[in-house]
Amino acid sequence: MATAARYGSRVDAGLLVGCVVLSVIALVLKDEDREPIASALRRSIVAPLVGLQRGAERWRSAWVTSEQRQLVADSVAIRGIKEQAALVENEQLRKIVGLGSRLEWGFIPAEAVHSAAPSEEVVTNMTLTAGSVAGVQRYNPVVAPEGLVGVVQTADPTMSIAILYTSPDFRASAMSADASAFGIVYPHSGRGSAAYMLELRGVPTRVQLKPGTQIYTSGLGGTFPRGITIGTVVSELKTTEPWTRTYLLRPAVSPSRVTTVLVLTAQRVTQGTGNVWGGAVNADSATRRIVAANDSIARQAASIEAQARRAALDSVRLATIDSVRRSLGAGVMPEPTDSAAARAPAGTPIAPHTPTQRRDTTRARRDSVRPATNAKSPT
Amino acid sequence: MNWTGAVRTMLVCAILIVLHYTLRPLLAWRASVDFLIVALLLGSVRLRPGAAAVYGFLLGLVADSIAVSPFGAAALAMSIVGFGASWLKAVFFADNLALNGFFLFLAKWIFDLIFLIVGHRAVGPELAMQIFVWSPLAAAVTAVAGVLALSLLKPLMEVRTA
Numbered sequence: 041m042a043t044a045a046r047y048g049s050r051v052d053a054g055l056l057v058g059c060v061v062l063s064v065i066a067l068v069l070k071d072e073d074r075e076p077i078a079s080a081l082r083r084s085i086v087a088p089l090v091g092l093q094r095g096a097e098r099w100r101s102a103w104v105t106s107e108q109r110q111l112v113a114d115s116v117a118i119r120g121i122k123e124q125a126a127l128v129e130n131e132q133l134r135k136i137v138g139l140g141s142r143l144e145w146g147f148i149p150a151e152a153v154h155s156a157a158p159s160e161e162v163v164t165n166m167t168l169t170a171g172s173v174a175g176v177q178r179y180n181p182v183v184a185p186e187g188l189v190g191v192v193q194t195a196d197p198t199m200s201i202a203i204l205y206t207s208p209d210f211r212a213s214a215m216s217a218d219a220s221a222f223g224i225v226y227p228h229s230g231r232g233s234a235a236y237m238l239e240l241r242g243v244p245t246r247v248q249l250k251p252g253t254q255i256y257t258s259g260l261g262g263t264f265p266r267g268i269t270i271g272t273v274v275s276e277l278k279t280t281e282p283w284t285r286t287y288l289l290r291p292a293v294s295p296s297r298v299t300t301v302l303v304l305t306a307q308r309v310t311q312g313t314g315n316v317w318g319g320a321v322n323a324d325s326a327t328r329r330i331v332a333a334n335d336s337i338a339r340q341a342a343s344i345e346a347q348a349r350r351a352a353l354d355s356v357r358l359a360t361i362d363s364v365r366r367s368l369g370a371g372v373m374p375e376p377t378d379s380a381a382a383r384a385p386a387g388t389p390i391a392p393h394t395p396t397q398r399r400d401t402t403r404a405r406r407d408s409v410r411p412a413t414n415a416k417s418p419t
Numbered sequence: 420m421n422w423t424g425a426v427r428t429m430l431v432c433a434i435l436i437v438l439h440y441t442l443r444p445l446l447a448w449r450a451s452v453d454f455l456i457v458a459l460l461l462g463s464v465r466l467r468p469g470a471a472a473v474y475g476f477l478l479g480l481v482a483d484s485i486a487v488s489p490f491g492a493a494a495l496a497m498s499i500v501g502f503g504a505s506w507l508k509a510v511f512f513a514d515n516l517a518l519n520g521f522f523l524f525l526a527k528w529i530f531d532l533i534f535l536i537v538g539h540r541a542v543g544p545e546l547a548m549q550i551f552v553w554s555p556l557a558a559a560v561t562a563v564a565g566v567l568a569l570s571l572l573k574p575l576m577e578v579r580t581a
Contacts, residue, residue: 052469052502059476059498066483066491067537074490081484089440090485096444103445 135185136300142316146308148174152301162235163295164207171198179263181304187269187292189301204295206236214240214270215258221247222258225270238271238289245283249273255289265313428465431572432458450556456527457565459497463504475501492538496530516566523565527558
């Protein structure tokens with residue numbers, strides 16, 4: 041038993057030594073001598089393993105290549121998105137610059153950072169990067185190139201928070217472009233995309249607005265200046281109010297796209313924004329101009345008519361007195377108002393008056409009217 | 420070891436060798452799993468030391484013929500590791516997964532040590548880096564993979580604790 045074990049140990053040791061020796065021989069062989077052995081192994085016993093390894097490497101290569109292609113595609117897509125975002129931002133900034141140049145004064149530019157509570161479905165407020173140090177005050181209107189965005193709710197020294205038109209607390213006095221309809225704009229109480237709509241309430245029943253009608257701030261109430269675009273009428277909403285109509289509005293500004301805004305100062309609100317957003321103010325001012333022009337023409341016409349009437353009455357009165365005097369045998373009164381006599385040079389004999397009432401009347405009327413016409417001409 | 424056990428062991432070793440040439444190139448990790456070492460140990464613990472040395476030598480030749488390495492380095496390393504594994508099987512290869520893992524770790528590290536030194540794969544700091552960083556990492560990964568393989572293939576295995 042012990043002999044067998046000893047024998048076995050010797051065999052084991054011999055085998056190990058043999059393997060080690062063969063390995064060392066393989067190691068010390070020259071490349072040209074060991075390559076045929078390795079090649080023969082690769083072509084015979086190891087061939088299936090070589091095939092497996094080659095297949096796995098191909099799979100790996102294909103995987104890496106597809107990953108790289110995907111990375112390239114992703115990076116191109118990301119670059120495209122970034123470029124698109126940059127273009128959009130560039131356009132917005134251009135619009136803001138344009139709005140700023142139209143406003144000229146009385147505004148504070150600020151970047152808008154959207155913030156929505158997790159429980160809120162819609163964005164109802166935004167943080168602005170300008171605060172009271174820059175001049176922002178509570179209730180200052182926040183506007184974008186497209187129109188009204190919201191109103192400042194709190195103003196800290198370096199930042200402020202504005203509520204958007206989607207906020208339940210938002211209200212704005214509004215009117216139609218032709219100032220035929222006035223009402224109050226409220227946020228629309230809907231879900232999803234409808235939550236970003238607005239309602240124009242309190243429009244008198246006699247006024248009917250067509251879809252597409254532009255709605256602007258009316259300037260009533262003093263929070264917003266007149267003429268900021270709010271939105272467009274979409275349709276009329278059915279309500280229980282018998283004397284007023286309510287309209288659904290599509291806002292001019294999309295809150296998600298607003299990245300830069302202008303905060304209008306209180307002084308600017310007081311003095312108005314003029315024809316910055318066009319539309320209402322433009323139409324309104326045009327209407328006012330037309331009305332004013334009509335008024336002035338009417339005034340002038342009335343004035344001329346009144347003067348003419350007065351002159352006619354004067355001539356009638358003078359002609360009547362003259363004819364009465366003549367019929368009573370009294371001399372004809374000198375006519376200091378006779379312009380012909382007054383204009384005649386000294387020494388020129390004045391033709392005797394023909395005793396006809398019509399001529400006197402005509403002359404008197406002509407003379408009476410002339411001063412009025414002369415007075416009117418400078419205007 | 421009876422014939423059934425021998426066939427089972429051969430089957431498991433074949434699976435591990437196939438995994439070595441399929442899964443390893445697919446994963447292509449820097450510290451990769453060495454399924455050949457796992458197959459070597461699984462076979463060696465069921466063989467006499469001399470037979471284990473021959474088994475290691477043959478496995479090493481296969482590895483040398485496919486890999487771009489000095490021909491004979493893997494054969495030498497595996498012969499020694501196989502002989503040692505068979506000789507120490509009673510000490511290390513118990514029914515304890517942690518011990519089996521340690522055994523696998525040690526075997527792989529010794530294999531790398533011999534392979535790197537004999538094969539002159541690296542010198543100086545690079546050799547030290549390979550021995551003390553990458554080889555232990557590869558050994559750890561191999562140990563984990565070996566333990567997993569042992570756990571999965573346990574029904575097929577019949578460990579003889581001499």
